[in-house]
Amino acid sequence: MQTNNQFSTERFVALCRQSLIINKKVIWITLGGSSVLLFFLLYFLQASQQFSDWTNVDYSGVFAYLFFPLGILFAGLAFPAFRTKEKSMAYLMLPASRTEKFLFELVTRILLFILIIPPMFWAIANLEGIIVNSFAPELVHYRFSFVEVWQKLTSHGHFGGWTFFAVVQGWLFSLFLFFAGASHFSKMPFRKTWFSMGVLLFGYTMFSIFLGKALDLHGISNIRFFFFKTDNAAIAALSMLITAINLCLLAIAWYRLKEKEA
Amino acid sequence: MIQINDLEFTYSRKRGLFKGLSLHLEPGSITGLLGKNGAGKTTLLKLMTGLLHSNSGAISVLGHDPKNREVSMLNDVFLVPEEFYFPSITIQEYVKAYAPFYPRFDHPLFAKILEEFELMAENNLQKHSHGQKKKFLIAFALSTRCRLLVLDEPTNGLDIPSKSLFRKILAGSLDEDQLVIISTHQVKDVENLIDKILILDNGKMIFQRNIAEISEKVCFVSGTSADTDGAIYSEAIPGGYRMMMPNGHAETEVDIELLFNAITNGKQIG
Numbered sequence: 001m002q003t004n005n006q007f008s009t010e011r012f013v014a015l016c017r018q019s020l021i022i023n024k025k026v027i028w029i030t031l032g033g034s035s036v037l038l039f040f041l042l043y044f045l046q047a048s049q050q051f052s053d054w055t056n057v058d059y060s061g062v063f064a065y066l067f068f069p070l071g072i073l074f075a076g077l078a079f080p081a082f083r084t085k086e087k088s089m090a091y092l093m094l095p096a097s098r099t100e101k102f103l104f105e106l107v108t109r110i111l112l113f114i115l116i117i118p119p120m121f122w123a124i125a126n127l128e129g130i131i132v133n134s135f136a137p138e139l140v141h142y143r144f145s146f147v148e149v150w151q152k153l154t155s156h157g158h159f160g161g162w163t164f165f166a167v168v169q170g171w172l173f174s175l176f177l178f179f180a181g182a183s184h185f186s187k188m189p190f191r192k193t194w195f196s197m198g199v200l201l202f203g204y205t206m207f208s209i210f211l212g213k214a215l216d217l218h219g220i221s222n223i224r225f226f227f228f229k230t231d232n233a234a235i236a237a238l239s240m241l242i243t244a245i246n247l248c249l250l251a252i253a254w255y256r257l258k259e260k261e262a
Numbered sequence: 263m264i265q266i267n268d269l270e271f272t273y274s275r276k277r278g279l280f281k282g283l284s285l286h287l288e289p290g291s292i293t294g295l296l297g298k299n300g301a302g303k304t305t306l307l308k309l310m311t312g313l314l315h316s317n318s319g320a321i322s323v324l325g326h327d328p329k330n331r332e333v334s335m336l337n338d339v340f341l342v343p344e345e346f347y348f349p350s351i352t353i354q355e356y357v358k359a360y361a362p363f364y365p366r367f368d369h370p371l372f373a374k375i376l377e378e379f380e381l382m383a384e385n386n387l388q389k390h391s392h393g394q395k396k397k398f399l400i401a402f403a404l405s406t407r408c409r410l411l412v413l414d415e416p417t418n419g420l421d422i423p424s425k426s427l428f429r430k431i432l433a434g435s436l437d438e439d440q441l442v443i444i445s446t447h448q449v450k451d452v453e454n455l456i457d458k459i460l461i462l463d464n465g466k467m468i469f470q471r472n473i474a475e476i477s478e479k480v481c482f483v484s485g486t487s488a489d490t491d492g493a494i495y496s497e498a499i500p501g502g503y504r505m506m507m508p509n510g511h512a513e514t515e516v517d518i519e520l521l522f523n524a525i526t527n528g529k530q531i532g
Contacts, residue, residue: 003334011333011363018359022349086347092313095337095363262313 007099015096015104035124038066042128051136057152059144063121068171071113076178076190078109079257083186088262102254105183110175122146162232166239173242176249183256263289263410263441264310269319271302271309279305280465283319287458289409290438291472294452295445296522297462303445304344306462307412310443311341324409337364340408342399344415348387353398356387364406372405375431379424392419400428404435411442417451429455449518459518461525469525473516479531481509482517494531495524508532 020027045062046054081091091101122144129142153159159167181193228234269283279302287293297303308314309321312328312335321328326335351359353376361367376383379397387395396419403411417425433455436442444452459476461469480494483505490496493505497520504517506524524531 003332003337005332005334008333014362017362021355021359022351025350084347086343086345089313089341089343090347092331093311093336093339093341094360095333097333098331259315261315262308 004097006097007103008097011096012100012104015100019104019108031120035120038121038124039128042125043132046132046140051132051140055141056144056148059125060149063118063125067117067121068174070117071110071171072174072178073190074113075109075175076182076193078105078179078182078253079189082183082189082260085262088186088260092260092262098254098258102257105253106179106250109179118146162236162239166235166242169239169242169246172246173249176246176253180249180253180256183253183260263287263324265320265322266310267320269309269321270317271305271314272317273305278465280316283465283467285460285467285470287441287443289441291458292432292436292442292444292452292456293458293460294449294456294518295443295460295462296447296449296518297445298526299447301462302465303447303462304414307341307414307443307445311339311412312336313341338408339410339412340364340403340406341412342396342403342414342416344418346395346399348395350386350388352384352386353381354383356398357383357402360402361405364408366407368405368407371407371435372401375401375404375435378427378431393421393424396420397424397428400431404431407437407440409440411440413442413444415446415448416444417446417448425451449522453518454515456518459516459521461522463526471531476516476521476531477509477513479509480506480521481512481514482506482520483512483514495520495527495529497523506531 042059042062045058049058081087094101096104125144126142129140129144133140133142177197178190178193181196182189185192228237264285264287266283266285269280269285270278271280272278283306295303295306305314309316310323310328312323312331315329324335324338326332328335328339348356357369357372361369361372373383376398379394379401381390381394381398381401387398390398396416400413400416403413417428420428429452432442444456446452457473459469459471459473460467483489484499484502485505486502490503490505493503493507496503496505498504504520506517506520506529521531
């Protein structure tokens with residue numbers, strides 16, 4: 001029988017099923033634990049304001065503070081099999097293709113996080129709001145709505161088009177960076193990715209400062225005048241650049257998986 | 263089934279391991295890969311299974327280049343490493359999770375081996391001893407019916423009854439199209455089991471012979487110091503000497519340990 005060496009839905013499903021069988025306890029404990037923690041976090045934050053002036057903006061602030069760092073943390077924990085030699089061997093010898101293994105990590109570490117966390121936050125925030133509101137009906141704005149947040153963000157017309165695209169790509173950049181770091185570094189990938197990023201940023205900043213001094217650019221405050229005619233064109237170019245970097249990061253993760261040895 | 267030509271491999275620039283290593287193995291045998299500690303047995307097995315990539319030379323396993331780790335190769339190759347990891351799940355769950363990746367997985371055979379090894383399918387793998395985990399992994403490996411089974415020090419951690427049970431189960435569970443490679447330095451554990459011997463020393467394959475061929479050339483006998491004159495190689499044992507002699511007429515069982523010591527001490531068997 002001919003074996004498809006690139007991608008087989010049956011094998012991909014087997015990979016998902018395998019992960020569920022192995023991690024079911026951890027998944028339930030994490031989901032349950034984080035729901036309870038989020039419930040009490042919202043409660044204490046509202047209590048710290050004496051249950052007054054708590055609006056949709058406060059909910060969305062908590063969401064942003066949790067969603068973005070947790071996304072980075074979760075993406076940075078991708079490829080867990082690479083953390084020890086024994087796990088790496090078992091993982092690399094598992095009869096699934098690179099495409100299947102790569103897609104599985106990408107889907108479970110990034111796509112599922114993006115799909116699961118917002119509705120989960122919405123459900124817990126509203127449940128917590130309803131419960132607290134039943135004890136203090138006049139004090140808490142208990143309905144949380146993503147639609148309202150979106151309407152508020154876009155109401156001034158500054159958050160559409162390229163700006164929105166650039167923000168999304170910027171956030172995806174941080175996820176893909178830590179995803180690629182997890183495939184590249186075997187030990188302590190999260191810390192090593194932070195460190196590498198810090199070194200790169202520091203190097204870039206120093207380079208820019210020295211270049212600025214060398215070219216005597218002190219008088220020029222807005223660098224876009226060099227290349228772009230409008231702010232929108234600059235943002236469009238920036239978002240395209242980030243998109244290209246994101247694709248490179250995914251390619252690095254793929255290449256590291258292909259070349260991994262145990 | 264396995265063809266290796268002029269293999270070169272180094273861990274670092276200073277530490278070369280294999281240089282010009284060649285090897286040919288056909289299905290239908292249990293091959294013992296012997297060598298001193300650090301000879302490169304595990305490294306060679308990792309190169310064969312695609313866990314390491316060679317610097318140069320060609321490796322073909324079941325018609326595949328192992329470094330590509332294609333599914334059509336991986337679902338026909340099973341490696342039992344010396345050190346392994348198991349998730350915290352029961353044997354039953356492990357089989358549910360991993361068996362679907364092996365198209366020829368034989369569930370009745372797995373149940374039979376499990377029973378022979380006295381392992382319970384409902385028990386959590388993390389609660390088993392190292393020896394029990396190893397027995398489970400051997401049972402799983404044999405049940406995959408992979409055409410290439412690579413066992414790295416399979417008897418390490420097994421108690422004495424389990425070692426003989428391992429030999430019995432292995433000999434009784436194989437098909438003609440399968441090749442088993444057993445890497446070990448505990449040669450007594452694989453006596454009467456292997457039918458081909460490979461000896462690896464200083465990065466070179468210094469010996470590749472079938473047991474039948476060896477028996478034809480040499481015999482293994484015990485005697486006194488007076489008998490050692492015609493011996494190719496001899497070693498003192500309590501009460502006398504153990505010798506490897508050129509074969510006259512006697513057909514004796516191959517003493518793998520003595521043979522190994524003779525070959526690694528530079529002796530030839532003709």
